Amino acid sequence: MFILVFKLNSSIIHYQQSNLLKICDDLQFPFRFYLVVTFLIFEANFETIYNTIMKISKAFIPTLKEDPADAVIPSHKLMVRAGMIRMLSAGIYSFLPLGYKVIKKITKIIREEMDAIGGQEFHLPALNPKEIWEQTNRVEAFGDTMFHIKNRDYVLAPTHEEIMTYHAKGVLKSYKEMPQIWYQIQTKFRNEARPRSGVIRGRQFLMKDAYSFDSSWEGLDASYKLHDNAYRNIFDRCGIKYFIVGASSGAMGGSKSEEFMVKSDAGEDTVAHCESCGYAANVEVAQSKIDPVERHEESKEFYEISTPNIKSINELCEFLKIDERQTAKSRVYVFNNEPVLVLMSGNDDVNETKLESVLGCAVRPGHPDELKEITGADAGSIGPIGFKHKIIADLRLENANSLYSGANKNDFHIGGIDLKRDVPNIEYYDLRTVESGEACPKCGEKLEVFKAIELGHIFKLGTKYSESLGAMFLDENGKENPIIMGSYGIGVERVLACYIEQNYDERGILWDNNLGPYQIHLLGLNMKKDKVIETSEKIYATLSQNGYEVLFDDRKGVQAGFKFADADLIGLPLQVIVGERALKENMIEIKVRRTGERVKVNLDKVYDKVAELLK
């Protein structure tokens, strides 16, 4: 059998076909049978050989010279231009062979790391009975984001907590059977109101989601830690530069949660990050060390100032020739139908997430006409003196005095305000949004605030789903408890897109050896010359037989420049260039895509050099 496998492998290389059926067609009856048997037994081995070589003349790799009109971010443009994806509808993409090869590489890494922590892979239905989702109240929670089937009571699964818990229920009945880690890599469906950034936010997308089932909170901690490590390994192996943000787990419930983020202008989250100590937090909760507004020794009585047409803090500072820190900006919000005045120092931004957690409910900025009714003045002239409702202020203003703020009368401000003396019922909270350049709360170095893409999210779910679905187990004392769960997700396409966002230049993508669809781009420059054909075919065979993944540009009648441009666009790590010029000296050229470095090597040293460069 091994001999047969060997023969088949070489025959596959010899045929250089990408298609099993074609190979079958070319074989006589008994060999066909053996091929199929061998394929079944040695599938993994076969797959490696079967997938790794391709001639461009036979491949479907529709590259584009120009940027597609509807793509904005680099990864989207490059994925379309390199022939990896095509859009079918807004937020719905087909992966073409080249793009799908990268997806398979990413999922292979994910599978290896998930299996390494004891994960077991499932294949679950995307079509789910709505009833299960109603039991956890998530039909309502997801609302319009969930796709509903029209002619049957099914929904398209946007994630799989419910289904995994459903399978755990009644089966994981004893503490002895735990822990368990179950995962799947499958398509999820979400009716996003606005898909964007190519594959980064789609209406259907590939997600690896894993769930841990434990009988104790310590067990959950251990499962969480395993995933934390696995995720670091996965993103490291994918060559992604990421950072980790501690976050609240929001409406999912549960306690601890971490997000694996990538810095990107295309991101949908804003985070504060400290390069030096690694502190990272969503800007919604991020803190910084800032100087409080100092209290002056003398505190004179407050007084009204005429400030015609002065609305903004900047205008006020200019008009009165004062520093921003001497002002208190007023913002009126409405919560539970009650107005609240929020005082901030200077131009500091109100952080509405922090405000909501302070007030314990949703807030909204007051409408212009409401402001007039509540305060007697328009925005720009509102202040704490004479304000009759709840007043809270940012910590930075704690006990400050000699402040300027609005007079609740248009075109007037008040100076000499002493919050301690004049606003007795004021409460102070951290309410401001951190800004780039402020000091890290942990180490004091400078924080950077930027947009980021969420690649992965791990969190401790607790018992929310096991309780609502009744997934219970018996503990050591024979007592029934809900299973303690964790939930861990990775956006597979986002890994791909983020890799490209971090690895491209003006000519195209820059693949590393581990994620690239192939390792080597072999270019036969003039495929009408016998010597070029002969040499490049030989190199193709040699590299293939040695297990390298080779994309061979064997197209006849395509100009050298065209081939170079395609090779740079697709961006495989190495380009092996066979051209007449170097062949005269018995040499071929090897170009390292990332650095642009070119080396000439003798024909009999090609394999050694490739091996060295791809190490």
Place this chain on the structure above:
RNA sequence: CGGGGCGUAGCGUAGUCCGGUUAGCGCGCCUGCUUUGGGAGCAGGAGGUCGCAGGUUCGAAUCCUGCCGCCCCGACCA
């Protein structure tokens, strides 16, 4: 869902304001010849319901109404 932009050949686009030849150009595609180390040259050719529907008009890519699709900003985002 709110605001803005766009929809013309496989891709990128001109023409639309101010209605009037056979809807133009670049790339790509097909045939032939030449060319072959950074997106070739010449010659010939194929390819269009101008997003869809209705209306105005002698005449509509162009004006009007409705709808659909796509992109961007915002809202939303377990």
